Amino acid sequence: NAGVTQTPKFQVLKTGQSMTLQCAQDMNHNSMYWYRQDPGMGLRLIYYSASEGTTDKGEVPNGYNVSRLNKREFSLRLESAAPSQTSVYFCASSELRPGPPSGIYFGEGSWLTVV
Amino acid sequence: KNEVEQSPQNLTAQEGEFITINCSYSVGISALHWLQQHPGGGIVSLFMLSSGKKKHGRLIATINIQEKHSSLHITASHPRDSAVYICAVSQGGSEKLVFGKGMKLTVNP
Numbered sequence: 001n002a003g004v005t006q007t008p009k010f011q012v013l014k015t016g017q018s019m020t021l022q023c024a025q026d027m028n029h030n031s032m033y034w035y036r037q038d039p040g041m042g043l044r045l046i047y048y049s050a051s052e053g054t055t056d057k058g059e060v061p062n063g064y065n066v067s068r069l070n071k072r073e074f075s076l077r078l079e080s081a082a083p084s085q086t087s088v089y090f091c092a093s094s095e096l097r098p099g100p101p102s103g104i105y106f107g108e109g110s111w112l113t114v115v
Numbered sequence: 116k117n118e119v120e121q122s123p124q125n126l127t128a129q130e131g132e133f134i135t136i137n138c139s140y141s142v143g144i145s146a147l148h149w150l151q152q153h154p155g156g157g158i159v160s161l162f163m164l165s166s167g168k169k170k171h172g173r174l175i176a177t178i179n180i181q182e183k184h185s186s187l188h189i190t191a192s193h194p195r196d197s198a199v200y201i202c203a204v205s206q207g208g209s210e211k212l213v214f215g216k217g218m219k220l221t222v223n224p
Contacts, residue, residue, distance in 0.1 A: 044214075
């Protein structure tokens with residue numbers, strides 16, 4: 001089925017540990033995103049990739065790195081996790097030009113707790 | 116001031132009521148999105164529109180480009196419509212989205 005797949009769904013990290021969130025889409029979309037969602041804050045953009053090989057910082061990039069490995073995959077890395085990075089992370093992809101599958105599609109979310 | 120404002124922030128309705136959720140934005144846009152998020156769940160795109168009106172089942176989305184305003188209407192509301200509804204806009208030639216903070220809808224049986 002077409003969609004966005006992100007892993008892991010749940011993760012508990014100790015402060016200072018590193019981890020990578022993986023994301024893949026099979027809709028041939030050019031644009032991919034990583035967001036975090038915190039209570040009362042709405043969705044905030046961490047990093048954005050307009051196409052393979054390009055990435056741009058979003059609203060809250062500090063403490064994160066990304067890699068657009070190919071058109072399908074866009075990973076998010078926490079090099080040294082901090083409690084402030086406890087959040088729900090969403091990967092998304094989009095195609096805003098006319099024709100299916102246009103629109104924005106989200107992964108199911110990754111619940112990350114840093115202790 | 117947030118570039119995308121949603122009102123109301125919370126809404127409680129009775130099953131069967133007609134519901135309107137509003138979204139105002141202050142920037143030029145290429146498209147506006149309405150998204151739905153159930154508690155503890157993922158985010159689903161309901162509509163993407165750049166003009167006029169779209170309908171899907173009991174949901175209707177309208178946009179007025181001149182007034183920089185969009186509405187999402189739910190007819191014959193049902194408890195399963197209880198969710199957070201998020202408005203987002205994409206600006207100009209970019210596909211980066213700017214999000215509203217969402218509106219929490221509760222529909223009681």
